[in-house]
Amino acid sequence: MTLDYKSATEKFEPTLGLEVHVELNTNSKMFCSCATEFGASPNTQTCPVCLGLPGALPVVNGKAIESTILIGLALNCSIAPYSRFARKNYFYPDMPKNFQTSQYDEPICVDGYLDVEIETEDGPKTFRVDIERVHMEEDTGKSLHVGGATGRIHGAEYSLLDYNRAGIPLVEIVTRIIPGTGKYAPQVARAYVTQLRDILRALGVSDVKMEQGSLRCDANVSLAPIGSGILGTRSETKNVNSLRSVERALTGEIERQANRLEAGERIIQETRHFLEESGLTRPGRSKEQAEDYRYFPEPDLVPVTPDAKWIEELRAKLPENPADRRKRLQKEWNVPDAEMTSLINAELMDVVEETIKLGAEPTRARTWWLGEISRLANEKEVAPTSLITTAFVAEIIALISSGDLTDKLARQVVEGVVSGEGSPAEVIEKRGLKVVSDDSALMVAIEAAIAAQPDTAERIRGGNIPAVGALIGAVMKATGGQADAAKVRELLLRHLGQG
């Protein structure tokens, strides 16, 4: 390659387009009552409807329509008063019906937008991504290509089909073309998918797990010489299955196209596949022959006509926009940008908020989740939230705030809870971790320390305050580290006439 990314984007202007598919988390499928559980053994969640057997009659899952309208509302879309399903006809064994039930010219939601913020060299900048449509369809089955060296279709001897996924409600969210992002195109794409994922998660309509395929992104990009005002031929990169990959795939694809154009070659309109290992894309199906899906209205399903009352009921259910919520919490907690970013990247904002709601002091809630709990989670290679409940963390923090636990003791309590020794109270009881706060018990240790180091005691009486450190150390040692050092210091100084 001759042009690197920097020089590629100095010569060419990328134009983006993003299609996101999200599997809804309904209990049952879109048009039948089969379960939707991920990872069930093959072909155990199918029925005559989702297998396309003759005479089967589909019926729409009302919850799926509700979820789709919620998504549309959260993306500032208009909800169509009348929309219909359509058959998208194609012959490919991932759909046993030989068509996919989708929507064509009458989608449920249209004309929305999402504002995404990215960090640029000139500080934070907001890009408005226009949403063309949000429509309903159904997911396809899973193919396994057997034979051939690569597991790809080419060279495969036969394919094996599992239809458990066929018919799971799928929502497709399509942007209009996104011009004017310049060299930030890959970051805008990543920020858009991230923000979309956060919104979908806040709505509670999907598991949004990119690695399990419940959120998938197809990224279109075309290049044109800067200032030319023309729109280049685009490629579509499929199978981008992580947020990082969205950014990498587009960076790689912009470089590839720029180098082709630079060499005087043309861009072929085609579908490309993202290769996770190399960050490059390889060509898939060429779209030179325009696809012909022969869409027509699905005669087995009646139209969807949500009335204004239903739409407003759903609108009232919308949660706070995650981006706004983040800004609000950052302000409320008074957290620096870097720490907020750490919290978000570690996906700990929700639990920290919950812990604070349970009465924990905000700074401590953040420090414990980001610090000790994350450290333990790292060691065990699990999510911090799987180690301990917010209620237990709040309980431990309350004990620190009241002086019943020192940070050091609290770490032992956390460790005990994490290793399954029970609730914080049980761990404290079993391990005997309570701070020695009883003044009379402490005084015994203090008297002993003074008796053992009469010279030091004399120096303190004479005004040498820093010398108290040696006595504090002795008291802490005598109490097995279970005393509150600040308290010990206070008692020692008072006892030696310096309080």
Place this chain on the structure above:
Amino acid sequence: MAAISRDDVAHLAKLARVEMTPDELDHMAVELEQILGAVKRVQEVATADIPPTSHPLSMSNIFRDDVVKPSLTNEEALSGAPAKAEDRFKVPQILGEE
């Protein structure tokens, strides 16, 4: 509506994965033309005040509750399959697509 050409039939045959001989293409173009002619009569009565419909009944918003009901067993699901392996439907190699 434009007449059905031989090329249209060839295109449809390709989409439908049906192999047709040149004779059959000629023959089918004529037959489809006749069928379309018959259906075209509907357009004569479809005036502006009659909205197009995709369903015989004027109903909308027919939804089911999101409740799981038992599915077929794996054996039942695969019982009509011409070929199967590893609890899955077995189909011939797929060509020309990714």
